[in-house]
Amino acid sequence: MTATSETGRGRDSDPACHVRLEHVTKRFTGRRDGDAAAKRPAVDIAALETGTTKRFAETRATAAASPAAVDDVSLEIATGEIFGVVGYSGAGKSTLVRLINTLERPTSGRIQVSGLEITELNERQRREVRREMGMIFQHFNLFRSRTVAGNVAYPLKVAGVARQERDRRVAELLDFVGLLERAHDHPEQLSGGQQQRVGIARALATQPALLLADEATSALDPETTADVLELLRRANQEFGITVVVVTHDIDVIREVADHVAVMADGKVVESGSVYDVFANPQTEVAASFARAGLQDHPSPGTAAQLRETHPGRIATVTIQGQQGVQATLQSAFTAHGVGAEIIYGAVRELLGKPVGGLTFALTGDELDIEAALAEIRAAGIRVGEGLS
Amino acid sequence: MSFFTSNLSTYFSSIWQTIYIVSIALSVGGLVGLVLGILLYATRAGNLLTNRPVFLVLNVLVNIVRPIPFVIFVVAVGPLMRVAIHTTIGNEAIVFALALLTPFAVARIVEQNLVAVDPGVVEAAQMAGARRLSILLTVVVPEALGPLILGYTFMFILIVDASAQAGLFGGGGLGNYAITYGSQRYNWTVTYITVATIIVIVQAGQFFGNWLARRALRR
Numbered sequence: 259m260t261a262t263s264e265t266g267r268g269r270d271s272d273p274a275c276h277v278r279l280e281h282v283t284k285r286f287t288g289r290r291d292g293d294a295a296a297k298r299p300a301v302d303i304a305a306l307e308t309g310t311t312k313r314f315a316e317t318r319a320t321a322a323a324s325p326a327a328v329d330d331v332s333l334e335i336a337t338g339e340i341f342g343v344v345g346y347s348g349a350g351k352s353t354l355v356r357l358i359n360t361l362e363r364p365t366s367g368r369i370q371v372s373g374l375e376i377t378e379l380n381e382r383q384r385r386e387v388r389r390e391m392g393m394i395f396q397h398f399n400l401f402r403s404r405t406v407a408g409n410v411a412y413p414l415k416v417a418g419v420a421r422q423e424r425d426r427r428v429a430e431l432l433d434f435v436g437l438l439e440r441a442h443d444h445p446e447q448l449s450g451g452q453q454q455r456v457g458i459a460r461a462l463a464t465q466p467a468l469l470l471a472d473e474a475t476s477a478l479d480p481e482t483t484a485d486v487l488e489l490l491r492r493a494n495q496e497f498g499i500t501v502v503v504v505t506h507d508i509d510v511i512r513e514v515a516d517h518v519a520v521m522a523d524g525k526v527v528e529s530g531s532v533y534d535v536f537a538n539p540q541t542e543v544a545a546s547f548a549r550a551g552l553q554d555h556p557s558p559g560t561a562a563q564l565r566e567t568h569p570g571r572i573a574t575v576t577i578q579g580q581q582g583v584q585a586t587l588q589s590a591f592t593a594h595g596v597g598a599e600i601i602y603g604a605v606r607e608l609l610g611k612p613v614g615g616l617t618f619a620l621t622g623d624e625l626d627i628e629a630a631l632a633e634i635r636a637a638g639i640r641v642g643e644g645l646s
Numbered sequence: 647m648s649f650f651t652s653n654l655s656t657y658f659s660s661i662w663q664t665i666y667i668v669s670i671a672l673s674v675g676g677l678v679g680l681v682l683g684i685l686l687y688a689t690r691a692g693n694l695l696t697n698r699p700v701f702l703v704l705n706v707l708v709n710i711v712r713p714i715p716f717v718i719f720v721v722a723v724g725p726l727m728r729v730a731i732h733t734t735i736g737n738e739a740i741v742f743a744l745a746l747l748t749p750f751a752v753a754r755i756v757e758q759n760l761v762a763v764d765p766g767v768v769e770a771a772q773m774a775g776a777r778r779l780s781i782l783l784t785v786v787v788p789e790a791l792g793p794l795i796l797g798y799t800f801m802f803i804l805i806v807d808a809s810a811q812a813g814l815f816g817g818g819g820l821g822n823y824a825i826t827y828g829s830q831r832y833n834w835t836v837t838y839i840t841v842a843t844i845i846v847i848v849q850a851g852q853f854f855g856n857w858l859a860r861r862a863l864r865r
Binding site: 359361381385386388389391392393395397399400401402403404412413416417444446460461463464 | 778
C-alpha cells in the first residue's frame, strides 16, 4: 500500500492537504457549548477548555468579554509535513483542531484546507470536507458495538464503498497497523496501543489528505507511544498525508514534527521549525517546553541539590546546533587551567544538529575562569551563570 | 381441585389476553418511544440535532404525561378513545391507552441510555463524514444497545403490571381473572395460581432481557 500503487490514494495527481488559518478566533458563548463540554469525559482537554470558557460566557452580556478559546491564530501548515501544536491544558489546542475539522465554526477569521474556504460551508459540504480528513483521538473513540474490522469499515460504508472493495481496504489497513489477525475481535479485547492503531486504520480508511491527532498518545505508555508515532510517521511518508499532531507532550513533537506552534491562552505564542523552537525559544512558554523536551536543565529540586554539592562557580553552556562545542570547551578550560566537571546536562540531535545544555562546576582562579568563559563566548557559544 | 376442572380454558384465555395486551402495547409504545427518546437526546443542547424549541416541548410533554397513573390515564383519554376506536372499554381500550402512555416512559428510558453514549464516539462518526440521522441510528443506538434492552425489559414488566388493571375497564387478562375468579369468589387457589403465573411471565421476560443484553454487551 503505497501512494503510487493502483490501490492507493485515488488522487495521486492532487497534492495532499495544506491548511491555512488567518486570524482565527473562537469564543464559546451561550449555553450550547457549555452543555457540550459538560457531557464530555472529565479528563478531556477540550472539555477543560470549553468548561473554563463557559464560566465567563453564561450570559450574552458577558459573552463578548469572554476570553477566546482560540485567539487570533494565524498558521500555515504545508502539504506533506507533520505539524505539531503544543501547549498546556486549556491552551486552546483541541479547539483549534475542532476548528480545522469543521466540528466548530470560528467566531471570526478564515480557515482554508487545500485552498477551500471551510468556514463558509454548509453542513453537507462540511461532511464532505471531513471525509478528506482522518482524526485520531486521545481516548481512541472506537465503536464498541463493532468489531475491529467493523470500526475500520465504517468510514468506507459511509463513503458508499462497495462491500468487496471495502473488505479489501480493511484488510490492507489492518495489515498496515499490524492488527490483521485481530480483525474479528472487539475493541475492549485490545490493549490501549492496539486500540489506537485501530483508530489510525479507521482514520486512514478513506485515504484522507489530512490526519489530525488530538492528544493521540496521551493515554499511552512510552513504548506504545513510540509505536503510534512510528505509524503516524509512516502514514506521512508512505501516503504523503499532512499530519497535525496536537499534544501537551513535547517529546511527541521532538519525535515526529517538522514545524511546531506553541500555544498559550488561545494564542500561538511561537512557531517555527522544531529545531528553532527547541534551540532558541523566544518565549517563556516555549522555553519551558524546550527544557522539558531536552531535559538539559535540572528541575528546581535537583538544582538546589546541585548547588549544595557544588558550592563553587557553576556555568551552563547552551548548545544550539554548533558543531565542535566540546572541543572548544575543552581547549578553553585547559588553556586557562580551569577544572570543569559536568554536573548536569543533555545533548540531543534535532534534524542532525546537536541541541542541549551542559552545566559545569568550575574550579580554579576566578580570573582564569572569567578568561576561559570569555574565550568560549568569543567562539559564539552561549554561557550562562549558574544553572540556566 | 375445582380450579383445574371449571376454569382451565378461562385461565389460558386470560394468559393469552395478557400477552396480547402487553405485546401490542410494548411493540407500538416501544417503537414510538424509541423515536421520541432519540429526538429528546438529539435535540438537546450541544447534540447532533440541537433544537431548543423541539427539545423543550418534548421534554415538558414527557414530564407531564409520564407520571399519570394508568387507571386515571385510561379515564382521561376516554374522549380520544371514543373518536379513535369507538369504545372506552374492553381490551382494545386498554391496548389503546397503554400504547399511548408507554412511549412517554420509554422515551425517557431511551434518552437516559443514549446520553450515556460517549460523545467522542459520535465525534468519530462525524469525522467519518456520516450524516446526523445515520449517526443516530447506526452508531448511537447500537452503542447503547445493552442498556436499552435492559430498559425495555424494565418497561415490559411495568406494562404487565399496568395490564392487570384492564379488568377495571371491562378488559380481560390475568389481573381480571385473579379478581373475578379468585378474589371475588374467595378462591385462594385461583388467586395464587394467577399470581404465580404473572411471576413466571415477568421472570421469563427478565431472563430473556438479561440474556439479550448480555449478548449485546458481550459479557
